[in-house]
Amino acid sequence: MLCRSLANSTLSCDMKKHRNPRLLRLLALCAPLLLAGCDMALLNPKGQVGEETKSLILTATWLMLIVVIPVIVMTLWFAWKYRATNKSARYEPNWSHSTAIEVVVWLVPIIIIAILARITWVSTHELDPYKPLQSDVKPITVEVVSMNYKWLFIYPEQGIATINELAVPVDTPVNFKITSESIMNSFFIPELGSQIYSMAGMETKLHLIANHVGSYDGISANYSGGGFSGMRFKTLAMTDNDFQQWVAKVRESKKVLDKATYASSLVPMSENTPVTYYSSVDANMFQSIVHAPMASGMAQQHEGHAGHDAHDGMDMKGMDMKMEMKGAGTDAVAAPAAAANVQNGQPMTMAMDAGAHAMHAAGTAAHAHKE
Template sequence: MNIFDPQGPIAAAEQTILIDSVIIMLAIIVPTSIAVLAFAFWFRSSNNRARYRPDFAYSGAVELVVWSIPALTVILLGGVAWIGSHQLDPGKPVDGTGLPIRIQAVSLDWKWLFIYPDQRIATVNSLTVPIGTPLRFELTSGSVMTAFFIPQLGGMIYTMNGMVTRLNLRGDHVGTYKGLASHFSGDGFPDMMFDTNVVSQPDFANWVTNAARSGQVLDEAGYKELAAQSVETRPKTYRLADPELFGNIASQKIPPAPGPQLSENQSRPEGGTAHAH
């Protein structure tokens, strides 16, 4: 999960913003650090050339330096943030090869459900996408609020109960990259991770064909069972029986899970047998 090893255009652009921001802020940090050492050295007690000025109160030159450099730094940082926030708008489509892949992500306690409505399949804690293809995510939460993040592809964004957020990404290199929930959501939060498999176009087509033959079917009843609090240790694949499932979750036609519940043992939520210890 190395953010300095981007594998897509969004992550690469975010890395550039991060590095540029650090360089701009060094315009204050470096001179200030040097000045502290220089002043301490010059005004040491053994330096007879240093002038003692007990009545010194104001210097226009000092004020100019003290205020102009931070002001320029804030202006530059503001410009970087302004331009970057528009160029990297999560809802802005990303160019790529082939037709975009639509993926509907649902955060649960404590697992990730990924629905491919056009392919009529769904997965748990495993995301497979073709290389170079635009990925259009629609995200919601079936329980409490958390955040979706694939560090090497970029674009951390919140998933919230009763609403849909949108995110556009692209993977440019074949490989497996870790994704995670980056916002605390209860007892099983540390294990709420998933693999993002970026594969070739033919491999993706083969994966979709095999996934569509899965013996497990995801419908409303299956979703309610999946939404129960648990930590899934193995990825799962389903045939999607209801293409409107995501809409029903986001609109709360399917009631959301209550979130982490405390039992009499205040140190651990109810349903302890389903949790990772």
């Protein structure tokens, strides 16, 4: 019965589809209109860098459409005009060249490419993420650390730190210093502008500014593992007074961020970490995180050298003992002196000299006995 009902419903749906093909086509054409309700962050910027990025995207798109739109239109028009049922279309099987067409298909793309090259060259330098923003307002510094799977924000000038919440005053340039505690990530606030990668053992930079009060989503734009989807934070753009109040609220927290807390609470992997405030933070916390991979590598290298040195020392002592024992076997008088040299830690060359003298003395005695 169940299979029969499913078959009947499928047949009914197929009949309805055949009955209303125009309705289905209309719905298919209207479906893209639903995208109009989506919030496209890149095309709805709230900061200077975002505005310039939007302008670059739209300018480049319109320039490329100068070629794309005519090609699409002509493709559809040619297919319609030279269809098999159109007997009035002129048939020219021997046509092979048109100077006008050659000029258009070569000259127009070359001009567009030249314009795009100029725009790209200028905008690449103007939107350089390492380039500080020009402003009469003193910038603030925020140190960013990507972790598994959360974001740590350190405010060195205010002496505070937060997890998964970033607050900035509007119309104030923000100088971001960015690194990673482990795997590579990408720090990105779409409505404010550019993204930049965070990498362990390195410090990257990004300069942004928020020109409108609001709350903006921040994400990791680079896949980094199982908790990647929840690696989000809120960017709160607020007035100067509200920012000072926010700083005061963070300072009321009973939590402090020192190296012990960082190692025990933040380094372990966690997903969907709630917003956390730290009323104080070690002054050199960020730099210690940046240099951590290098320090770890140097420690391992030092341990390796220590092991080699100990092994080499044992080998050298063994060589000394061998040489001295050899000398002791050939000359009973030289043996105590050679052993004393080794015991007192004197250089191997002295021990070798003692052995050589012993061997020479033994050879001389043997020669005299023979005579």
